Amino acid sequence: MLFFGAEALFSEFSYWSILSGFLWTVNVLAFSFAIACIGITLATSVLMFGPIITIILEITLLKQHFSLLQIVAELVVISSGVMLLATASKMSRD
Secondary structure (H helix, E strand, O other): OOOOOHHHHOOHHHHHHHHHHHHHHHHHHHHHHHHHHHOHHHHHHHHOHHHHHHHHHHHHOOOOOOOHHHHHHHHHHHHHHHHHHHHHHHHHHO
């Protein structure tokens, strides 16, 4: 705020930044609450649905078109996370 004028403070970018910060705070609080209620493994598993929901919303609402490379990269990242969680869950039971 010290370096920007009033027009930068109330611009469209600033509103999106404030909304993003608010939603990130809600995400962190909900995740912390989920860890306390259902445990770290299941809470992290539920959190991994976020990228899937984001992709679906981008395709349906924003009419975003993804290349084959982007789709494969998304599948690799999501499946790697699921495998890591499954391995961690198995190791914690042993």
